[in-house]
Amino acid sequence: MNRQWIVLTTTAALAFGTLVPVTVAGPASAAGGTAPASTTVPPATGHSHPQVLSVAGAGVYRIGASLAALTAGGHIDWTAPGCGSVVHAGVTGSWAGVFILAFRDDRLVEVGTATAPPHSPAGASVGMSFAELEDIYGRRGSLIRNDAGDAEAYLVRVGSRVELFTGHPIRPGVGYFQVGPASFVERNFRQGPAC
Numbered sequence: 580m581n582r583q584w585i586v587l588t589t590t591a592a593l594a595f596g597t598l599v600p601v602t603v604a605g606p607a608s609a610a611g612g613t614a615p616a617s618t619t620v621p622p623a624t625g626h627s628h629p630q631v632l633s634v635a636g637a638g639v640y641r642i643g644a645s646l647a648a649l650t651a652g653g654h655i656d657w658t659a660p661g662c663g664s665v666v667h668a669g670v671t672g673s674w675a676g677v678f679i680l681a682f683r684d685d686r687l688v689e690v691g692t693a694t695a696p697p698h699s700p701a702g703a704s705v706g707m708s709f710a711e712l713e714d715i716y717g718r719r720g721s722l723i724r725n726d727a728g729d730a731e732a733y734l735v736r737v738g739s740r741v742e743l744f745t746g747h748p749i750r751p752g753v754g755y756f757q758v759g760p761a762s763f764v765e766r767n768f769r770q771g772p773a774c
Contacts, residue, residue: 630696630698636690646668668680701735703742723769733753741758
């Protein structure tokens with residue numbers, strides 16, 4: 580499955596999902612009164628997003644986790660075959676629509692998002708410019724280009740794993756933030772899908 584197609588589809592779905600406002604009005608507010616404090620409902624803010632995505636993953640979506648175990652635990656919503664033994668998956672619960680996962684040989688090798696939050700442990704996220712990432716990471720990160728020379732990304736190495744911030748298909752800046760082993764995440768960006 581083409582990574583750009585996944586990013587575009589996810590971005591569109593998330594954009595349409597955020598266009599529908601949710602409001603709550605109880606009987607007291609409809610009648611012009613004030614509801615008692617014990618029954619006041621806070622304004623709707625959408626579903627709860629994970630706040631931090633690190634090279635270890637987030638929540639139950641830990642790098643190295645088994646697809647079979649996550650599926651059995653009710654944490655996987657859908658799957659789609661990728662290249663070779665790679666399987667892409669969507670998540671359930673409050674993180675549905677936030678993460679897209681990639682598994683190779685049944686093991687989680689990539690967690691990616693086109694939303695903000697989450698942010699990296701250093702505070703970087705989708706929507707930032709590459710210059711902002713350079714301000715955050717300094718010498719710990721670097722702007723890279725793929726082998727074809729037609730795409731750029733910001734790469735941060737953390738041991739054998741990476742944070743990778745790739746461009747947005749429509750506007751300048753970060754459109755997708757992903758983490759995982761460099762042998763999968765970085766290689767896929769530089770050379771195309773690893774089979």
